[in-house]
Amino acid sequence: MLGARAELIEKIRLGEDSFLELKEVRFAGGKVRGPSQEDLADELAAFANSAGGVLLLGVQDQPREVLGIPLEQLDAVEARVRHACEDSVKPPLAPLIERLTLPDSTGTDLPVLRVEVARSLFVHQSPGGYFHRVGSSKRPMLPDYLARLFQQRSQSRLIRFDETPVPRALLTDLDEALWRRFVPARSADSGEVLLSKLAIAAQEEQGVWRPTVAGLLMASREPHRHLPGALIQAVAYAGTGIVPTGESVYQRDAQDLTGPLDEQIRLACAFVRKNMQVAAFKRADGGRVDKPQYDIAAVFEAVVNAVAHRDYSMAGSKVRLRLFADRLELYSPGMLPNTMTPESLPFRQAARNEALTSLLARCPVGDDELARYRTHIMDKRGEGVSIILARGEALSGKRPEYRMNDDSELVLTIFAAGMERDPPVSG
Structure with missing residues (x-):
């Protein structure tokens, strides 16, 4: 929408409309003074509640003139836009922010910011209330209009x-x-x-x-x-808690695991293998037994469930894998569907993402060790939680635990097996 330079120049000449908002950026003492974060949030939420639109920062509406943004201030202006979308709009927005140059009245190219917001599947509230775009301005939505919009957009989300x-x-x-x-x-x-x-x-x-x-x-x-947060953030900590920066080396490893979901799952299992301890024990017959901290099949099931059943409408929220000395924690964004509770997970099955789980069921595991356990990533029989609980408890002696965190994400804790029960193999 309004992405071409020539198209933007022509639209500025014609002025604001339902799809274009122009705003001058003001500075004082080297800091951004206007527009305010609240004003930006109101304008961008109005676009999202309507048919979408573009906000051009660095362009004055009256007269229609490109004033630009100083190069050294572009980062600060962009940060204000991001904070407006993430902190001042509910639910948050994920706009497309582009830096480009446009000519002023003398033909000199000046930096501006182009912020594009798509029509949303949700109704967004901003500091001033609920706005929509009517012509060249934002207007508060009357109660009956707002009620209809909530109904329309909730119906549109009936499509998964x-x-x-x-x-x-x-x-x-x-x-x-x-x-x-x-x-x-x-x-x-x-x-x-x-x-x-x-x-x-x-x-x-x-x-x-x-x-x-x-x-x-x-x-x-x-x-x-295109889907902010569609990754796994994996961190391995040195101890049993998160130590503030500066006190000691508290992270042993940290990676953002990206790519198609089946690749993310494999990378997550590899991350756990790399960072967990494996103790070696002597058998009575002189042989050797390796004992890992975690059952990798349970970890695999846990990661599959986390990426397959999370709520991808929560823009920016990511699956988080935290590996501590005594436990593994896995955070999956979204509330549990329907009337499910953490306690009912082993007994009930509900898929939030039917298309996604269908595609994952066609993906080979692609991991030699796990391929002995299962041929494809999902089997859709609803046995994953039971496997996690049973295998996790069999190895560590402590049953894994599910809980909800602020009604916004499901947290699974898998406890590590003790490494000191028998003397390790020497050499």
Whole structure:
């Protein structure tokens, strides 16, 4: 939307409308003084509550003139936009922020910020309340209009979120080698029809074909480019807690695990293997037994569940894997579906992301050790939680625990096996 330089120049000449807002950026004492974070939040939420739009920062509305933003202030202005979207809008927004130059009245190119917000599946509240875009201005939504909008957008989310097209993503963002692996051998379909049947692509209301959430997660090398937080943040700590920076070396390893979800799962298991302890013990017959801190099959099931069933509509929230000296913690964004509770997880099955779990069920495990345990990443029989609990307890003697954190993420704790029960093998 309004992405071409010539198109932006022409739109500035014509002035603000339902899809364009122009704002001068003011400074005082080397700091950004305007627009305020609250003002930015109101404007951007209004676009998201309507049909989407573009905010140009560094352009004055009256007169319609490019004033620019000093190069040394671009970072500060961008930070204000990010804070407005993340801290002052509920639920948060994930805009596209672009730095570019536009000519002023003398023809001199000056830096500006282009902030694009897509039409949202949600209704967003900002500091001033609930706004929508009417022509060239934002307006508060009257109660009856707001009620209808909540109803419309809640109905649109009846289509599972993982099957919705992703704004601004293009079919070229999909890697053909990745999506081809899901195509049945005798399929006669091709192009968009084939991708649609796989739930890897879908049409927007305007008829444009775009990758779905599931499509980007399984058939893109960098899904986090369009889906912020679609990665696993893995950290291995030296002790049993998080020590503040400066007191000691408290992180032994830290990685952001990216790529298609099946690759993220394999990388997470490799991270645990690399960072957990393995004790060696002598058997009575003189042989050797290796005892790991964690049952890797239980870890595999835990990571699969975390990425397959998390809530991907929570923009920016990521799966977090924390490895401590005595336990592994796995944080998965989202509330439990329906009326499920942590206590009912071993007894009930509910899939938040049907398209995604279907694709994962077609993915080979791709790990020699785990392939002896299962051929494909998901079996969709709903046995994962029971396996985690049983195998985790069998190794450590302590049953893994599930709990909800602030009703916004599910936390699994798998306890480490003791390493000191028998004397280790020497040499």
